Amino acid sequence: MRAAQATIGALSEGTGVNIETIRYYERIGLLPAPPRSAGRHRLYGDTHRQRLIFIRRARELGFSLEEVRALLGLGGGHDLTCGEIRALTQHHIAAIREKVRDLKRLERILSELAGQCKADKVPDCPILDALNAATWRTAQR
Amino acid sequence: MRAAQATIGALSEGTGVNIETIRYYERIGLLPAPPRSAGRHRLYGDTHRQRLIFIRRARELGFSLEEVRALLGLGGGHDLTCGEIRALTQHHIAAIREKVRDLKRLERILSELAGQCKADKVPDCPILDALNAATWRTAQR
DNA sequence: GCTACAATCTGTAGCGACTACAGATGCAAG
DNA sequence: CTTGCATCTGTAGTCGCTACAGATTGTAGC
Numbered sequence: 001m002r003a004a005q006a007t008i009g010a011l012s013e014g015t016g017v018n019i020e021t022i023r024y025y026e027r028i029g030l031l032p033a034p035p036r037s038a039g040r041h042r043l044y045g046d047t048h049r050q051r052l053i054f055i056r057r058a059r060e061l062g063f064s065l066e067e068v069r070a071l072l073g074l075g076g077g078h079d080l081t082c083g084e085i086r087a088l089t090q091h092h093i094a095a096i097r098e099k100v101r102d103l104k105r106l107e108r109i110l111s112e113l114a115g116q117c118k119a120d121k122v123p124d125c126p127i128l129d130a131l132n133a134a135t136w137r138t139a140q141r
Numbered sequence: 142m143r144a145a146q147a148t149i150g151a152l153s154e155g156t157g158v159n160i161e162t163i164r165y166y167e168r169i170g171l172l173p174a175p176p177r178s179a180g181r182h183r184l185y186g187d188t189h190r191q192r193l194i195f196i197r198r199a200r201e202l203g204f205s206l207e208e209v210r211a212l213l214g215l216g217g218g219h220d221l222t223c224g225e226i227r228a229l230t231q232h233h234i235a236a237i238r239e240k241v242r243d244l245k246r247l248e249r250i251l252s253e254l255a256g257q258c259k260a261d262k263v264p265d266c267p268i269l270d271a272l273n274a275a276t277w278r279t280a281q282r
Numbered sequence: 283g284c285t286a287c288a289a290t291c292t293g294t295a296g297c298g299a300c301t302a303c304a305g306a307t308g309c310a311a312g
Numbered sequence: 313c314t315t316g317c318a319t320c321t322g323t324a325g326t327c328g329c330t331a332c333a334g335a336t337t338g339t340a341g342c
Contacts, residue, residue, distance in 0.1 A: 005155060007289075007290080007338095008289090008290070008291095009288095009289065009290080013187055018330075019289095019290085020169050020329075020330060020331075021328085021329060021330080023291095023292095024328075026331090033153055036220045037337085037338085038337090039290085039291085039336075039337045039338070040290085040291065040292095040335070040336085040337080041160040041289085041290055041291075041338080042290085042291090044207050050273070054272050054273060057272050059328090061247060061250065061251060061272075062247055062251075063325080064327080064328090065328070066327095071269065071272065082256075082265070082266035082267075082268075082269075084256060085258075085268050085269060086255055086266075086268065089251055089254060089255045089268055089334080090232065090255050091256065092251055093248055093251050093252055096247055096248045096251070097248060097325095099244055100241055100244050100248070103237050103240055103241050103244070104241060105156040106202060106203055106237055106239070107234055107238060109202065110202060110203075110233055110234050110237070111234055114230045114231050114234065115268055117223060117224075117226075117228060124223070125223035125226050125227075126223075127223075127226050127230055128212065128223075129224065131195050131198050131199055131202075131212070132191070132195060137336065148318075148319080149319070149320095150318065150319075152324085159300080159301080160318095160319085161300075161301060161302075162300060162301085163301085163320095164320095165299075165300065165301090169299095178308085178309090179308090180308045180309070180319085180320085181307085181319085181320065181321095182306080182308070182309085182318080182320075183320090185321085197330055200299090205298080205299090206298075206299070207298095222297075
């Protein structure tokens with residue numbers, strides 16, 4: 001383990017998290033405030049780096065910042081049990097599946113509309129027509 | 142055609158667009174300001190209703206408000222050609238496909254992690270373990 | 283030591299697309 | 313006329329950052 005003391009720039013470089021975002025995470029209490037240099041510059045150690053990487057990975061998996069907060073055990077005293085984390089995850093999976101369904105339906109509709117465009121030869125645009133007439137109608141939300 | 146003059150509440154009811162959202166669309170110039178009653182209440186006609194439904198449908202298809210503005214021909218004088226609209230649409234389709242791919246990858250990873258949870262019997266949580274160790278790593282963005 | 287110049291600091295405002303108030307009016311039924 | 317809902321304007325909040333401005337600090341070359 002090298003670099004026990006990293007500046008915010010080095011941490012950003014090393015984790016792939018934007019500098020502004022790191023400060024933002026500190027402000028909202030996700031990342032603990034690190035010690036400072038004589039001139040008030042932040043100096044991060046390995047625990048901070050690991051925590052930040054954890055946050056980034058959880059974000060990549062689609063957890064919201066509030067959920068990350070819960071996963072980190074910052075939510076009012078007690079850590080989540082494994083069962084609670086599993087429930088949270090499965091809730092996510094369901095949401096993702098629904099979103100995939102929605103997007104696929106959208107893609108199909110848009111593809112059909114685009115397919116009706118005969119390369120600038122038609123007088124009026126079938127896509128605008130569809131937006132005005134809407135025989136397709138997406139499901140109610 | 143009934144109800145040549147609808148209040149904002151009736152319009153909202155009839156189109157499925159929130160009252161606040163209707164006022165918001167007016168404020169940003171997507172929906173023209175309607176005439177008012179003696180007491181400054183908005184009174185909408187059929188053209189407004191049709192326009193609002195057009196906006197809602199375009200939004201349902203994933204067009205941004207700026208794109209809707211373009212589709213409506215509000216973007217600085219000239220309307221979009223059919224070819225431009227088609228290009229816009231196909232750009233969307235590509236973006237949607239990419240999002241679907243990302244979400245499916247996410248779903249697969251989360252499902253695998255959730256599957257490793259053996260219903261509260263294991264000592265430590267495999268999901269948290271994964272967030273800390275991250276052998277899976279999602280692709281760089 | 284001095285001078286550049288880069289990095290970091292704090293604080294605030296902006297993004298998209300709404301949503302949620304507060305506090306003041308208007309309107310329609312009984 | 314009163315009651316109570318609808319609507320009005322204006323502003324602030326949401327989420328997860330991102331982008332400044334303007335002031336300091338850290339560092340490398342001379």
